[in-house]
Amino acid sequence: QKEVExxxxxxxxxxxxxxxxxxxxSNSAFQYFMWYRQYxxxxxxxxxxxxxxxxxxxxxxxxxxxxxxxxISLFIRDSQPSDSATYLCAMSSSSGGSYIPTFGxxxxxxxxx
Amino acid sequence: xxxxxxxxxxxxxQRGTSLTIQCQVDSQVTMMFWYRQQPGQSxxxxxxxxxxxxxxxxxxxxxxxxxxxxxxxxxxxxxxxNMSPEDSSIYLCSVEDGGKQAIEETQYxxxxxxxxxx
Numbered sequence: 001q002k003e004v005e006x007x008x009x010x011x012x013x014x015x016x017x018x019x020x021x022x023x024x025x026s027n028s029a030f031q032y033f034m035w036y037r038q039y040x041x042x043x044x045x046x047x048x049x050x051x052x053x054x055x056x057x058x059x060x061x062x063x064x065x066x067x068x069x070x071x072i073s074l075f076i077r078d079s080q081p082s083d084s085a086t087y088l089c090a091m092s093s094s095s096g097g098s099y100i101p102t103f104g105x106x107x108x109x110x111x112x113x
Numbered sequence: 114x115x116x117x118x119x120x121x122x123x124x125x126x127q128r129g130t131s132l133t134i135q136c137q138v139d140s141q142v143t144m145m146f147w148y149r150q151q152p153g154q155s156x157x158x159x160x161x162x163x164x165x166x167x168x169x170x171x172x173x174x175x176x177x178x179x180x181x182x183x184x185x186x187x188x189x190x191x192x193x194x195n196m197s198p199e200d201s202s203i204y205l206c207s208v209e210d211g212g213k214q215a216i217e218e219t220q221y222x223x224x225x226x227x228x229x230x231x
Contacts, residue, residue, distance in 0.1 A: 008153060034220075043117070043205055043222030044156070088156065100146070100209075101220070103156040 003027050006089055006104030015113050019076040023089035023104045026070065030091040033065045034101060035074045038086045047087075048074065079111045115140050115208050117223035125229045126196055133192045134226045136206030141186035144209040147179070150225070151202045159204075162189050196230045203227050 006023045013019055021035075032051055036044035048063045050056045050072075056063045062075040072091075076083055086108050090101035116139040126132050136145065147159040160168045160181055168181040183189045193200050206223040 002155075004155070006155075036222075041224070041227075043207075043224045045222065046220050090156075100158065100161070105153065105155045 003102050004089060004091060004104040007107055008105050010108040010110055012110040012112065013079055015079060015081060015111055017079050017111070019074075019079050019083070019109060019111075021074040021076075021087050021089075021107050021109070023072050024070055025072070025091055027091070027093070027102075028067075028070070029093040030102075032092040032101075033063070033072050034090040034092070035061075035063060036088040036090060036103075038088060038106065040085075044088055076109075079109075081111050081113055084109060084111050115142060115221045117206055117208060117221055119204075119206055119223040119226050121226060122224065123227035123229075125231065127231055128197055130196055131192055131194045132196065132228060133190050134204055134206075136189045136191070136223055138187045138208050142208040143186070145183060145189045146207040146209070147181065147189075147191045148205040148207060148222075149202045150205060156205065159191070193228065196228075198230050201228055201230045 004023055004025045034049040035047045037047045038044040048058055048061055050063045050065045053065045053067045060077045064073045086106040088106040089104040092101045118137045120135045124132055145162045148156045149159055150156050158171050159174045159179055160170045162168045162181050162183040164183050164186050178194055180192045203225045205225045208221050
């Protein structure tokens with residue numbers, strides 16, 4: 001079993017739809033939960049992070065962490081074609097002051113007009 | 114935020130040759146990382162490179178195959194040695210600014226180097 005599981009998709013939705021992206025994990029030591037967005041031919045960029053359990057909202061994006069279920073989600077409201085990208089979840093236990101993350105495989109999202 | 118550039122952006126190489134990838138950051142950073150991203154696979158950490166010390170390699174990666182240099186706080190190189198088609202991948206440089214308090218300010222990635230080995 002991999003430490004972080006993520007469905008690679010692709011996930012295709014119409015513009016304006018609510019998108020739900022999810023990851024599960026097995027390491028209970030993870031404390032920091034991150035979502036990266038990676039456009040084609042670009043490096044990943046940190047989109048959102050959450051510490052421990054709970055929700056965090058930033059504009060059209062909401063990140064949720066359920067540590068009891070070892071399950072994290074990223075919701076995108078009113079999805080736009082510009083949201084088309086690969087979304088990678090990542091998790092870290094902040095060992096020795098460093099946040100070196102463990103990544104999921106990424107989910108390819110396609111938002112069509 | 115740190116701005117990272119990588120050279121080359123892409124290359125096609127012959128089996129048995131070596132390629133050195135450069136990573137340049139626009140500010141001094143404490144930690145630099147090299148990742149590999151193979152199609153359909155998660156980002157895999159190859160090694161951590163701190164200035165003034167030997168790189169620390171993750172399980173499955175060795176210095177003879179992936180020698181790394183970190184001569185100063187803004188630059189690093191990764192060499193992929195004696196390449197085979199299995200080394201075809203995207204190689205990404207990443208930095209962590211340990212001087213920042215918030216995690217959202219710490220992790221930045223370069224644009225990647227796309228390597229195809231024939």
